[in-house]
Amino acid sequence: xxxxxxxxxxxxxxxxxxxxxxxxxxxxxxxxxxxxxxxxxxxxxxxxxxxxxxxxxxxxxxxxxxxxxxxxxxxxxxxxxxxxxxxxxxxxxxxxxxxxxxxxxxxxxxxxxxxxxxxxxxxxxxxxxxxxxxxxxxxxxxxxxxxxxxxxxxxxxx
Numbered sequence: 001x002x003x004x005x006x007x008x009x010x011x012x013x014x015x016x017x018x019x020x021x022x023x024x025x026x027x028x029x030x031x032x033x034x035x036x037x038x039x040x041x042x043x044x045x046x047x048x049x050x051x052x053x054x055x056x057x058x059x060x061x062x063x064x065x066x067x068x069x070x071x072x073x074x075x076x077x078x079x080x081x082x083x084x085x086x087x088x089x090x091x092x093x094x095x096x097x098x099x100x101x102x103x104x105x106x107x108x109x110x111x112x113x114x115x116x117x118x119x120x121x122x123x124x125x126x127x128x129x130x131x132x133x134x135x136x137x138x139x140x141x142x143x144x145x146x147x148x149x150x151x152x153x154x155x156x157x158x
Contacts, residue, residue, distance in 0.1 A: 014084065020124045021085035022117050022137035040083030047081045051149075058156035065103040066155050072096045073152040076145045087121035087134075090141075094118055107151065110144065117141045 017025035017036045028036050055070065062070070075096055079089040097111040120137035123129040 017083045018134070019084065019086040020121050020131075020134050021079060021087050022090065022121045022134060022141040023080045023082075023085060024138060024142065025083050025085075026131070026134050026138045037083050040081070044078075044081045044083075047077060051077060054153065055156070060156055060158070065100075066152075066158075068096065068100045068103050069148075069152045069155050072100050073148050076148050080141065080145045087118070087125070090114075090118060090121070110148065113140060113144045117144065 015033050016030050017028050017033060017040065020026075025036065025040065051074070060066070072093065075092045076090075079085045079093075094111070094114045097107075097114045101108055101111060117137045117140050120133045120140075123133045124131060
């Protein structure tokens with residue numbers, strides 16, 4: 001039973017909108033935690049409904065590149081818009097960004113950006129660095145996520 005309820009038990013464990021996650025919640029004070037979680041969940045649900053609807057409505061034939069781009073955009077978008085995320089939830093983005101380059105070499109710089117973002121985010125934990133490093137990572141990550149989403153959206157019309 002403990003395995004099935006592990007995540008529900010962790011929901012109230014931390015009261016921070018961002019646990020060194022490179023998303024926009026790092027810029028919001030934890031004094032707004034309660035309202036931030038509710039607003040963040042509404043933003044998350046709306047973003048996922050829009051993303052899902054756009055992808056469902058496209059009705060295109062998917063090749064390996066489009067599938068990898070869709071996976072990467074989902075992996076980047078979810079922890080970016082969800083509140084209470086840790087930096088470790090962006091790890092799959094790092095992995096899939098390398099895999100995507102196999103199918104779309106023009107996106108060679110995305111894995112590099114992802115590694116920079118991760119290094120800045122993890123620096124708070126590893127070297128006890130300033131949280132300003134996470135803020136820099138969040139700014140870079142915002143551009144990276146928007147770029148990935150744009151590329152994925154444009155791939156739906158190819």
